[in-house]
Amino acid sequence: MTVLLDPTSERSPTIRPRLPRPQSLDGLTIGILDIAKSRGDVFLHRLGERLGERGIAVKYYAKPTNTRPAPLPLRQQIATEVDLVIEGLSD
Amino acid sequence: MTDRLPQDGLVAVVKRDCPTCVLAAPVLGDLARNGGLTVYTQDDPSFPETVPGRVDDTALDVSHRLKIEIVPTLIRFEAGREVGRTYGWDRGEWRRLTGVEGLGPGLPEARPGCGAKNLEPGIIERLKIRFNETGLKSRRIEIGKDEDEQEAMYARGWSDGLPLVPPTEERVLRMLDGTARDPQEVLGLVPPALAAATVEKIAVNAVMAGCKSEYLPVVLAAVEAVLDESFAMHGVLATTGFVGPVLVVNGPVRGRIGMNAKGNALGQGNRANAAIGRALQLVIRNVGEGRPREVDRATLGNPGKYTYCFAEDEEGSSWAPLSVERGLKPGQSAVTVFAGYGLQGVTDQKSRDPESLSRSFAGSLLGLGNVKLAPACDAMLVISPEHHRTFRQAGWSKARLYEELYRLCEIPGADLVTGAKAIAEGGPASLAGKPVNKFRPGGIMIVRAGGDAGMFSGIIGGWSAGGPRSSLPVTKEVRN
Amino acid sequence: MADLEARGIPTVGVATTEFIEGAASQAKSLGIDPALVFIPHPVQDRTDDELKKLADDHLEQILAMLVKD
Numbered sequence: 129m130t131v132l133l134d135p136t137s138e139r140s141p142t143i144r145p146r147l148p149r150p151q152s153l154d155g156l157t158i159g160i161l162d163i164a165k166s167r168g169d170v171f172l173h174r175l176g177e178r179l180g181e182r183g184i185a186v187k188y189y190a191k192p193t194n195t196r197p198a199p200l201p202l203r204q205q206i207a208t209e210v211d212l213v214i215e216g217l218s219d
Numbered sequence: 220m221t222d223r224l225p226q227d228g229l230v231a232v233v234k235r236d237c238p239t240c241v242l243a244a245p246v247l248g249d250l251a252r253n254g255g256l257t258v259y260t261q262d263d264p265s266f267p268e269t270v271p272g273r274v275d276d277t278a279l280d281v282s283h284r285l286k287i288e289i290v291p292t293l294i295r296f297e298a299g300r301e302v303g304r305t306y307g308w309d310r311g312e313w314r315r316l317t318g319v320e321g322l323g324p325g326l327p328e329a330r331p332g333c334g335a336k337n338l339e340p341g342i343i344e345r346l347k348i349r350f351n352e353t354g355l356k357s358r359r360i361e362i363g364k365d366e367d368e369q370e371a372m373y374a375r376g377w378s379d380g381l382p383l384v385p386p387t388e389e390r391v392l393r394m395l396d397g398t399a400r401d402p403q404e405v406l407g408l409v410p411p412a413l414a415a416a417t418v419e420k421i422a423v424n425a426v427m428a429g430c431k432s433e434y435l436p437v438v439l440a441a442v443e444a445v446l447d448e449s450f451a452m453h454g455v456l457a458t459t460g461f462v463g464p465v466l467v468v469n470g471p472v473r474g475r476i477g478m479n480a481k482g483n484a485l486g487q488g489n490r491a492n493a494a495i496g497r498a499l500q501l502v503i504r505n506v507g508e509g510r511p512r513e514v515d516r517a518t519l520g521n522p523g524k525y526t527y528c529f530a531e532d533e534e535g536s537s538w539a540p541l542s543v544e545r546g547l548k549p550g551q552s553a554v555t556v557f558a559g560y561g562l563q564g565v566t567d568q569k570s571r572d573p574e575s576l577s578r579s580f581a582g583s584l585l586g587l588g589n590v591k592l593a594p595a596c597d598a599m600l601v602i603s604p605e606h607h608r609t610f611r612q613a614g615w616s617k618a619r620l621y622e623e624l625y626r627l628c629e630i631p632g633a634d635l636v637t638g639a640k641a642i643a644e645g646g647p648a649s650l651a652g653k654p655v656n657k658f659r660p661g662g663i664m665i666v667r668a669g670g671d672a673g674m675f676s677g678i679i680g681g682w683s684a685g686g687p688r689s690s691l692p693v694t695k696e697v698r699n
Numbered sequence: 700m701a702d703l704e705a706r707g708i709p710t711v712g713v714a715t716t717e718f719i720e721g722a723a724s725q726a727k728s729l730g731i732d733p734a735l736v737f738i739p740h741p742v743q744d745r746t747d748d749e750l751k752k753l754a755d756d757h758l759e760q761i762l763a764m765l766v767k768d
Contacts, residue, residue: 130368133386134358135377135423135505137414142360143732144374144701147709149767158765159708167742167750171713174754175761197702207706212765215700216713218722219742363728371730374705 150211157185159210164194168217175214224281228255229317230294232276232287235266237333240291243308244269246323247291253319261290261336282337283346289332293317307332344392353392354402357423372427377505379497379525383427394422397432398439399699406439407446409507410453411514416442420506421498428498433476434491436697437554438498441466441528444556444693445499451558451690455682456509461521461560462682462690464503465599466496466528467666469542470552472697478530482670485529485562485601485677496528521560532604532667537611541666544617545694552697557599557664558690559679563587567606568674573613576606577620580676581627585657587680591637591645593630593655597662597681597692600624603669606676617665628657664692700733711764713757715740734764 134142150156158179160172169190176186187210191198198206206213224230231247233240248269250256259276260266267273276282285294289306295316296302305312309329313322337346347353362371368385372378384390395402395418402419409416418439425438445452445464455462468478479489487493503509511517517524533540542553565583570576580600588595602610610620632653637645646655662681669675683689703710712733714722717740726733738753745753 129364130362130385131388132360132362132368132372133355133388133391133419133423134360135386135420135427135501137409137412137506137508138358139412139414139508142358144730146732146734147704147707149709149765151767153762153766165742167745170747170750171738171742171754174751175758178755178758203702203706207703207708210708213703213708213710214713214761214765215703215710217738217742218712218714218718219740361730363730365725365728366730374730 153182153184153212156211157187157209159187159189159206159213161198161206161213161215162188162190163198163215163218164191165217165219171217172214224285225255225257225296226299227297228257228295230285230296231256231258231291232261232282232285232294232335233258233267233291234261234333234336235263236336237290239308239330239332240267242326242330243291243323246308246313246326249322250317250319261287279337279342279346282335283350287335287337290335291332292335341389344389347392348388353388355388355391355419356403356417357391357419359388376510377427377501379500379504381525383501384429386423386426390426391419391422394426394430394432394435395419397422397435400439406442409442409446409502410456410509412506412508414506414508416446416502416506421502424501424505425494425498428501429490429494430498431476431490431494434495434498436699437468437472437476437491437495437552438502440554440695440697441495441499441556442502444554444695445503447693447695449691450556450693451688452503452507454688455558455690456503456507456515458682459516459518460682461517461519461680462558463521463524463527463560464499465523465557465559465679466499467541467555467557467599468495468528468530468553468697469533469540469547469555470550470697472552473530473533480530480532480668484532484668484670485527492528492530493526496526499528500524500526523560527559529668532669535604536607536667538607538617538665538667541664542694544664545692547694547696553694554697555664555692555694557597557679557692558682559597559599560682561680562601563678563680565676565678566674567676570609573610573615573620574623576609577623577627580678581624583678584624584628584663585630587657587678589642589644591635591640591642593635593646593657594659594662595657596683597664598658599664599666599679599681601666601668601677601679603673603676604667604671605674607667620665621663624663625656625658625660629654630657701729701731704731704733709765710734711736711761713738713761715742717741736761736764 179186244267251270258270258273259281264275294304372383400418404418406416476491478491547553567579632650632655635646635650700710700712712735716737
């Protein structure tokens with residue numbers, strides 16, 4: 129395991145932090161990414177329905193296969209079309 | 220390992236790659252047969268053949284703990300404590316420690332030893348790291364076993380966009396060999412975070428930038444210079460303007476570390492030029508937290524913000540080096556930092572006299588920032604050797620050239636009023652009626668650099684033109 | 700997930716409780732701290748209605764990971 133010395137002022141935690149979140153969901157689009165494990169689609173679609181009921185825009189995406197990471201064009205597409213992502217369902 | 224050290228008895232540390240150890244091997248064999256001697260071997264576990272019970276210390280743990288410096292070393296322990304040691308082969312010394320007469324009958328009286336393996340460069344750092352004796356205080360970041368080192372550093376925001384050299388403990392220790400200064404010495408607080416720039420933190424960033432340890436003193440001087448209040452680092456960083464710190468190096472250090480003052484001096488290809496400028500930028504980014512689109516609000520910035528560092532071409536110049544002009548002694552190595560950007564080229568392949576060439580320079584200088592703005596900013600004029608020759612042959616000192624340029628940069632105030640020349644930019648109507656200089660007094664610095672062929676000089680534009688909140692150039696001595 | 704966050708898209712992952720340890724060790728080896736919500740295992744043999752209820756029950760938890768607290 130490689131150990132590096134921290135070149136920074138050390139004011140932030142060592143683990144890569146999560147991205148800052150928006151104040152609210154108003155006006156934002158949520159992408160729902162199905163990682164293609166079976167039965168996940170039912171769960172995810174229900175989430176999408178409930179979000180729609182709240183007036184939140186939703187876009188659906190699906191990985192072509194569960195066994196490999198999402199292909200690059202799909203990731204690029206998601207990144208340009210939505211503001212937030214819910215990804216599931218891992219087991 | 221240490222639990223193998225005897226409470227009472229003798230310890231010898233040897234290596235095969237040492238003629239004196241080989242010479243003394245039979246003596247060790249005799250002493251071992253008498254009992255009470257443990258032999259540790261640093262390099263080849265099959266040596267010495269004369270001591271069948273020898274102990275493998277190729278990991279050098281015991282050598283490190285016993286602080287071995289020379290091999291062979293012979294140590295006597297009594298009641299668990301070391302009571303005496305000797306180095307090399309010396310019959311008298313060995314008799315004193317062992318109490319045995321007539322050791323090594325066929326051997327010379329004495330023979331000096333060899334350097335111990337545990338002190339070899341590279342090895343000593345690894346031992347210090349393993350035994351946690353480095354004295355390095357920076358937080359350790361463990362890179363996940365499935366993380367690529369480069370991606371890990373990018374993801375943590377350490378990079379200026381280009382790949383970094385991973386700052387392992389070994390590399391940082393070796394970098395710190397480049398200075399005699401205490402790694403925990405604080406050079407100052409780096410804006411905007413106002414975090415402490417210790418020698419160690421600077422060394423970590425210098426490793427990432429690609430510096431060799433011999434560049435570190437120059438990097439330290441550069442950091443000292445930007446942290447000088449008169450440089451106004453916070454303003455330089457936070458501006459919407461173009462500038463970043465530009466470094467000019469003078470003195471013997473240039474040659475010692477192989478900097479480039481000649482062809483393509485302001486361009487790529489020289490490791491010292493590239494890495495020293497980059498190290499400074501990484502310190503600003505990582506220690507100071509000065510990053511684009513955060514505190515750094517530059518609209519366009521300029522490519523010099525990756526790195527902008529070059530050496531002045533002093534040899535054969537009829538002018539004093541910049542550092543001497545700025546008050547340091549001739550022969551002193553120094554770094555001058557200037558808040559500057561880019562390069563405006565001045566081509567003049569026809570001027571044969573200094574007056575004509577000066578007018579070429581002035582014409583370009585007057586365009587800095589905006590033709591309608593004066594004083595616009597400071598400027599650094601980088602004069603190539605062929606252009607400098609024109610001044611040298613005419614017997615012009617640097618002072619004479621400054622005087623000429625200053626005169627040529629005087630502008631009728633009416634030309635600068637907003638709306639004049641059908642350009643809205645400009646100053647108040649009150650400017651009309653008196654001349655205004657494009658530069659504040661002392662606002663132009665002149666250095667010589669570049670290849671010997673080519674009638675091209677360059678202007679590095681500055682940021683501000685004096686005044687209480689502007690940035691002034693700062694020169695600092697390079698110390699070891 | 701790490702890739703989408705690297706592209707500027709805050710992401711929350713939903714997994715079953717079976718995945719808790721795997722997720723932790725993957726996160727550690729990648730040096731990240733992903734936003735995750737765990738639903739009770741198993742999922743494969745649940746009816747559609749049961750899955751819809753799980754979604755309803757966990758919606759707030761999931762959304763909480765996507766906004767500032």
